[in-house]
Amino acid sequence: MNTPVYDFLINYAQQDPVRLHMPGHKGRFGAPALQKATALDITEITGADSLFEASGILAESEKNASSLYGTAYTFYSCGGSTLCIQTMLLMMKQQGRRVLAARNVHRAFLNACVLLDIPVQWIYPRKSDGILSGTYDLADFEAALQAQTRPACVYVTSPDYLGRMADIAGLAELCHRYHAKLLVDNAHGAHLAFLPWQCHPIQLGADYCCDSAHKMLSGLTGTAYLHVRSDIDTEPERVRDAMAMFGSTSPSYLMLASLDWCNRELASPLFRKQLEEVLNRIQQLKCRFSPRYCFTDGDPMHLTIDACASDLDGQELAAHLEQHQVFVEYADRYHVVLLFSAASTDFDFETLEKLLENFVPTRVAAEEKFSLPRPETVCGIREAALAPQEIVPVEESIGRICAAVKVPCPPAVPIVLSGERIDRDCIAVCRGYGIAEISVVQ
Ligand SMILES: Cc1ncc(COP(=O)(O)O)c(C=O)c1O
The missing domain is CATH 3.40.640.10 (Type I PLP-dependent aspartate aminotransferase-like (Major domain))
Structure with missing residues (x-):
C-alpha cells in the first residue's frame, strides 16, 4: 500500500x-x-x-x-x-x-x-x-x-x-x-x-x-x-x-x-502473521498459568488478570513486574491489564512468563470488587462542571453535588459524575481507589 x-x-x-x-x-x-x-x-x-x-x-x-x-x-x-x-x-x-x-x-x-x-x-x-x-x-x-x-x-x-x-x-x-x-x-x-x-x-x-x-x-x-x-x-x-x-x-x-x-x-501479510503469532502466544500463556492466574474474557490482545479471583493483590503483582523492568498498562488491587500488539516479541513473553512463575503473593487479595454506584442526578453535567466549585475531603462530601467531570480514578471511568449527588456508595468506591478529595459544587 x-x-x-x-x-x-x-x-x-x-x-x-x-x-x-x-x-x-x-x-x-x-x-x-x-x-x-x-x-x-x-x-x-x-x-x-x-x-x-x-x-x-x-x-x-x-x-x-x-x-x-x-x-x-x-x-x-x-x-x-x-x-x-x-x-x-x-x-x-x-x-x-x-x-x-x-x-x-x-x-x-x-x-x-x-x-x-x-x-x-x-x-x-x-x-x-x-x-x-x-x-x-x-x-x-x-x-x-x-x-x-x-x-x-x-x-x-x-x-x-x-x-x-x-x-x-x-x-x-x-x-x-x-x-x-x-x-x-x-x-x-x-x-x-x-x-x-x-x-x-x-x-x-x-x-x-x-x-x-x-x-x-x-x-x-x-x-x-x-x-x-x-x-x-x-x-x-x-x-x-x-x-x-x-x-x-x-x-x-x-x-x-x-x-x-x-x-x-x-x-502487509506479515502484520497479520505477527498478530496471529502473538495471539497464539497469549493463548499458550493463558493455558500455562490457568487456574493459578484467572484471566478475564474479551479482546484477545488484552491479558487481564482478575487479581481477586487469582487470590492476589493486583498492585503487588504490578510492582513485582516493574521491579524487573516490565511495565503494565494498568493495575489496581482488583485487576492487572497487560497489553500486547503485533510488535510484541518472544522476549516480552519469556520475561513475563518467568516473572509470573516466580511471583509469590504476600498481601491478601481485595475482598470484593465494587459495583458501579448509581447516584441520583440533581442537575446537568455541564451545569455542575461549569459551576463555582470547591475541593473537599471525600469523607465530608456526602450529600454534596459532584462538580468534577474527572473523579480521578486512573483509567478515567467515572465513579460519580458532575451533577450527581455523592452518596455512601460513591464514597466507599472513592476510598477503595485511594481518592482523598473531590470537587463539589459550592
Ligand atoms: C476507553 C477510552 N476511550 C477514549 C480514550 C481517549 O483516547 P485518546 O487518548 O486516544 O484520546 C481512552 C484513553 O485512554 C480510553 O481508554
Missing part, C-alpha cells in the same frame, strides 16, 4: 529546502534525539494538503485506511479518540439525537458532553466488574430506545478498559430497528479489524466508531481514526467541519505520517 504523506515528508526533507514557513525549528533546531523527526515536521505547505479540507495526499491516505477498515469514510485525528468522540457527539447533536450511553464511559465522553451541553440517559450494567467493566443486557437498551420520543443514538465503550467486548452486532440490529445510530468508543480496538474473525465494530454494524491508532497499533501517541460505516449517514465535509470545531488548526504531520505508515503495515 502506498504512503503518500510519509513519502512527501521524506522528499521534502531530502531536498533541504529553504523553509520560510512554520515551524520555527526550520528542520534544524530542536532536541538532538528528535532531529530526524524535526526534519519531517512541516506545516500545510503547497502539496501537503490540509487535514480538515483534505483533497490531496491526506485524502488519499485516509482512503487507504478506509479500504483497510471497510468503511465508507475514515478520518484521521491528531487529537486521539478524544477528538473523534467530540466529533461523533457533535454530529449527533446536529441531527437532534438523544444520547443513551452505557455507564462505563471514558472521561473524554463526559468532557465532550460538557462542551456540547449534551444530557445523557445512562444504561447501567446488570453485573459490574469493579467500576471499569460490566455486563449489559440488550433488553435495557431496548427499553430505553422504546421510550424515546425523538431520534436517538446509543454510545458504548468496547473493548472496555479490561478488554471486555459488548454485543455490538446485537446492539447494531437493535439500534437500526429503532432508527437509532450506534456509536462505539473502540479506542482500545484498532487491531480488531485484522483478527482472523469479524469483531471490529464497523464489521459488526456500528454506524460510527473511533479507534486510537496509538493504543494497539504503531501510530504515534495521539493518533486515531474516526470511522463512518455507511455513506448515507453523513457527508465527509460535515465530519471534517465537526472535527475542525475541536481540533487544533495545526495537526502534526509527524502524527499524520505515522497514520499513513500504519496503512502500509496493516496491509
Whole structure:
C-alpha cells in the first residue's frame, strides 16, 4: 500500500529546502534525539494538503485506511479518540439525537458532553466488574430506545478498559430497528479489524466508531481514526467541519505520517502473521498459568488478570513486574491489564512468563470488587462542571453535588459524575481507589 504523506515528508526533507514557513525549528533546531523527526515536521505547505479540507495526499491516505477498515469514510485525528468522540457527539447533536450511553464511559465522553451541553440517559450494567467493566443486557437498551420520543443514538465503550467486548452486532440490529445510530468508543480496538474473525465494530454494524491508532497499533501517541460505516449517514465535509470545531488548526504531520505508515503495515501479510503469532502466544500463556492466574474474557490482545479471583493483590503483582523492568498498562488491587500488539516479541513473553512463575503473593487479595454506584442526578453535567466549585475531603462530601467531570480514578471511568449527588456508595468506591478529595459544587 502506498504512503503518500510519509513519502512527501521524506522528499521534502531530502531536498533541504529553504523553509520560510512554520515551524520555527526550520528542520534544524530542536532536541538532538528528535532531529530526524524535526526534519519531517512541516506545516500545510503547497502539496501537503490540509487535514480538515483534505483533497490531496491526506485524502488519499485516509482512503487507504478506509479500504483497510471497510468503511465508507475514515478520518484521521491528531487529537486521539478524544477528538473523534467530540466529533461523533457533535454530529449527533446536529441531527437532534438523544444520547443513551452505557455507564462505563471514558472521561473524554463526559468532557465532550460538557462542551456540547449534551444530557445523557445512562444504561447501567446488570453485573459490574469493579467500576471499569460490566455486563449489559440488550433488553435495557431496548427499553430505553422504546421510550424515546425523538431520534436517538446509543454510545458504548468496547473493548472496555479490561478488554471486555459488548454485543455490538446485537446492539447494531437493535439500534437500526429503532432508527437509532450506534456509536462505539473502540479506542482500545484498532487491531480488531485484522483478527482472523469479524469483531471490529464497523464489521459488526456500528454506524460510527473511533479507534486510537496509538493504543494497539504503531501510530504515534495521539493518533486515531474516526470511522463512518455507511455513506448515507453523513457527508465527509460535515465530519471534517465537526472535527475542525475541536481540533487544533495545526495537526502534526509527524502524527499524520505515522497514520499513513500504519496503512502500509496493516496491509502487509506479515502484520497479520505477527498478530496471529502473538495471539497464539497469549493463548499458550493463558493455558500455562490457568487456574493459578484467572484471566478475564474479551479482546484477545488484552491479558487481564482478575487479581481477586487469582487470590492476589493486583498492585503487588504490578510492582513485582516493574521491579524487573516490565511495565503494565494498568493495575489496581482488583485487576492487572497487560497489553500486547503485533510488535510484541518472544522476549516480552519469556520475561513475563518467568516473572509470573516466580511471583509469590504476600498481601491478601481485595475482598470484593465494587459495583458501579448509581447516584441520583440533581442537575446537568455541564451545569455542575461549569459551576463555582470547591475541593473537599471525600469523607465530608456526602450529600454534596459532584462538580468534577474527572473523579480521578486512573483509567478515567467515572465513579460519580458532575451533577450527581455523592452518596455512601460513591464514597466507599472513592476510598477503595485511594481518592482523598473531590470537587463539589459550592
Ligand atoms: C476507553 C477510552 N476511550 C477514549 C480514550 C481517549 O483516547 P485518546 O487518548 O486516544 O484520546 C481512552 C484513553 O485512554 C480510553 O481508554
